[in-house]
Amino acid sequence: MSAPRLVVHRDKELMARAAAARLITAVVDAQAARGSASVVLTGGRNGNGLLAALGASPARDAIDWSRLDLWWGDERFLPEGDPDRNDTQAREALLDAVPLDPARVHPMPVAGGAYGSDADAAAAAYAEELAAAAGRSGGRAVPVFDVLLLGVGPDTHVASLFPGLPGVRETERPVVAVREAPKPPPTRVSLTLPAIRTAREVWLLAAGEDKAKAAATVLAATEDGSDGDPASAPAAGARGRERTLWLLDAAAAAELPESLYRPAASSG
Numbered sequence: 001m002s003a004p005r006l007v008v009h010r011d012k013e014l015m016a017r018a019a020a021a022r023l024i025t026a027v028v029d030a031q032a033a034r035g036s037a038s039v040v041l042t043g044g045r046n047g048n049g050l051l052a053a054l055g056a057s058p059a060r061d062a063i064d065w066s067r068l069d070l071w072w073g074d075e076r077f078l079p080e081g082d083p084d085r086n087d088t089q090a091r092e093a094l095l096d097a098v099p100l101d102p103a104r105v106h107p108m109p110v111a112g113g114a115y116g117s118d119a120d121a122a123a124a125a126y127a128e129e130l131a132a133a134a135g136r137s138g139g140r141a142v143p144v145f146d147v148l149l150l151g152v153g154p155d156t157h158v159a160s161l162f163p164g165l166p167g168v169r170e171t172e173r174p175v176v177a178v179r180e181a182p183k184p185p186p187t188r189v190s191l192t193l194p195a196i197r198t199a200r201e202v203w204l205l206a207a208g209e210d211k212a213k214a215a216a217t218v219l220a221a222t223e224d225g226s227d228g229d230p231a232s233a234p235a236a237g238a239r240g241r242e243r244t245l246w247l248l249d250a251a252a253a254a255e256l257p258e259s260l261y262r263p264a265a266s267s268g
């Protein structure tokens with residue numbers, strides 16, 4: 001597992017644009033190397049900001065959209081089209097504007113659909129879909145994700161793995177139902193840390209002053225190369241096999257220890 005590396009940008013708009021440029025390059029490189037690319041999307045303000053910036057980038061058509069697989073790291077378990085669903089927001093921010101192959105877009109199940117209000121069944125179905133894409137139905141395998149994006153919540157949650165809830169302790173299943181989430185809606189579906197940790201690259205997005213304490217808590221605790229305590233700070237357990245990248249803005253980096261980040265002196 002790779003140790004976290006940090007990149008701090010001046011503000012959240014610049015962070016979104018730089019992350020979008022980085023994602024375009026990563027997808028283009030993966031497509032050149034392997035024929036297709038696989039990206040796991042996140043919800044939340046920073047994830048949607050990145051997608052909007054990608055949509056506005058003149059370089060966006062360097063991506064062959066028809067050879068891109070899209071998955072989600074978590075979903076708010078709500079009906080199809082609900083404005084609070086992560087996939088609804090991603091479609092509005094970018095996906096409706098680019099020529100994706102619908103068969104390669106893998107939203108998590110909706111509430112009131114095939115699984116009714118059964119979030120456990122929805123989680124199991126998504127695990128099956130992942131296993132099938134990995135060529136092993138019925139197993140716990142997940143495909144190799146090139147880049148897995150995670151927004152970091154002010155409480156250090158990533159995907160829908162919240163501090164103290166059972167999902168963050170899952171060691172076997174790649175997808176779980178989450179109940180009683182402290183952030184609405186209470187019922188969610190989420191990839192687990194073992195699934196997240198299969199990705200080649202994991203990028204954690206944290207912009208805004210409300211993320212400063214979370215970033216400092218996690219990055220100070222993992223500075224020694226350890227995993228910290230994912231049960232109380234889930235973002236600490238989110239690592240990529242080849243790269244773990246924290247993309248921050250200056251406001252989110254404001255409480256980091258000096259050993260990790262020293263803001264450039266102002267030129268006045």
Ligand SMILES: O=C1O[C@H](COP(=O)(O)O)[C@@H](O)[C@H](O)[C@H]1O
Binds near residue numbers: 047074075150
């Ligand atoms: O509810 C969620 O929140 C997190 C973080 O969102 P933010 O708005 O504080 O950046 C997000 O990563 C997750 O996907 C989403 O379901």
